[in-house]
Amino acid sequence: LxxxxxxxxxxxxxxxxxxxxxxxxxxxxxxxxxxxxxxxxxxxxxxxxxxxxxxxxxxxxxxxxxxxxxxxxxxxxxxxxxxxxxxxxxxxxxxxxxxxxxNNTYINCERFARVVEDVARTERGCGALVASHDSLQEDIDTLVSIYNEKEAWYKEENESVRHKLSQLRYECRKIEALKRHLQDEIQAVDTSVTGMAGKYTDLQGHYESLRQELAEELKWIQDLMSSFQLENETCVNGNCDSVFNKDINESLMELLNRSRCEEFLAGLNLGVAKSHQ
Missing domain, CATH: 1.10.510.10 (Transferase(Phosphotransferase) domain 1)
Incomplete structure (x- = not known):
């Protein structure tokens, strides 16, 4: 065809x-x-x-x-x-x-002319691509500059945050050490309170025994004084043998009172010393 x-x-x-x-x-x-x-x-x-x-x-x-x-x-x-x-x-x-x-026929010449036109269009397209490339390169350079600035800022912020975190970790370690120290002191206080409670119980028992002894001694003294009073009444009624018996009775009462008081004071001093310990 x-x-x-x-x-x-x-x-x-x-x-x-x-x-x-x-x-x-x-x-x-x-x-x-x-x-x-x-x-x-x-x-x-x-x-x-x-x-x-x-x-x-x-x-x-x-x-x-x-x-x-x-x-x-x-x-x-x-x-x-x-x-x-x-x-x-x-x-x-x-x-x-x-x-x-x-052969260089007319068809081949036409085809060559079209090829030349295509080459010209390609060159124009390449020129447009070069211009687009330059524009894109400027945009890329701008983006790289912005990225570098942001990167430097992020590095500074990172260093600042890292420093703050280091300080917070140091403060946390100090608080933990203080907490352990307070726990040790609380434990020591609890132990001391327990010991003092035991000592208080012992002192309370000791004071109770001293109170009983003192009550007995006071009762004995009251009985003794009652007997001395009866003897004095007898002496007044003319039944006293001599003044010598009166001196003996006074000396005996003084001796008894002195010995009981010294024993009582010694007991009190012992209790106070134990409470201070």
Whole structure:
């Protein structure tokens, strides 16, 4: 239809890969004068799977075949067209798969012009990319500067927080040591209070015994004084033998009173000394 292959690639390897993968494209450059029905007919014939490809009957029933106007042409013209198309296709195939350098045809010149335009667009795009890169580089430099400032600030804050935490840990250790010391002192006070309670109990018992002894001694003294009083009354009534007996009685009472008082004071001193200990 056009003398061009829909499998045409930039290189021979690409063309071969397109043929193997049945990857074709109707380029407008070569198929602009080809009708859509003709393209559809070719597309349905270029199917790798034979089960999905058009059969002969389906191909003959295609609209491009059935709707084509019947034209009366000379017999030699009917034979010449297929030969020309076959010749063009054979020349194109030899050109694509040969190692000879291509000719500078009009199509190649057009393609070169498009390549030049693409290169120019690419250069303009590269220029825009360079400008974008410069702008992005400035933004990156700004972000890096901000990051460095923030990093320095965070380091200072980190050092300050670390110093405060160190002080808090030191204060906590001091408080723990003081707490242990107070606990030891409280335990010592408890022990001392327990000991003092025992001593107080002992002193209370000792004072109770002293009180009983003192009561007994006082009773004995009262009895003795009562007896002395009776003797004095007897002396007054004329029954006293002599003044000598009176002196003996006074000396005896003084001696008894002195001995009892000394014993009582000694007991009190002993109790006070124990309480101080």
């Amino acid at each position: 056009s003398g061009a292959s829909p499998f045409l690639g930039e290189t021979k390897q690409e063309t071969l890969a397109n043929i193997t993968a049945v990857n074709f494209d109707f380029d407008e450059e070569f198929f602009s004068n080809t009708s859509d029905l003709a393209k559809d007919f070719i597309q349905k014939l270029l199917v790798k799977d034979t089960r999905k490809r058009l059969t002969i009957q389906e191909a003959l029933s295609h609209p491009w075949i059935t709707l084509k106007e019947e034209t009366k042409v000379p017999e030699n013209k009917k034979v010449e067209n297929p030969q020309l198309k076959t010749k063009r296709l054979r020349e194109y195939t030899i050109k694509c798969h040969s190692s000879m350098p291509p």
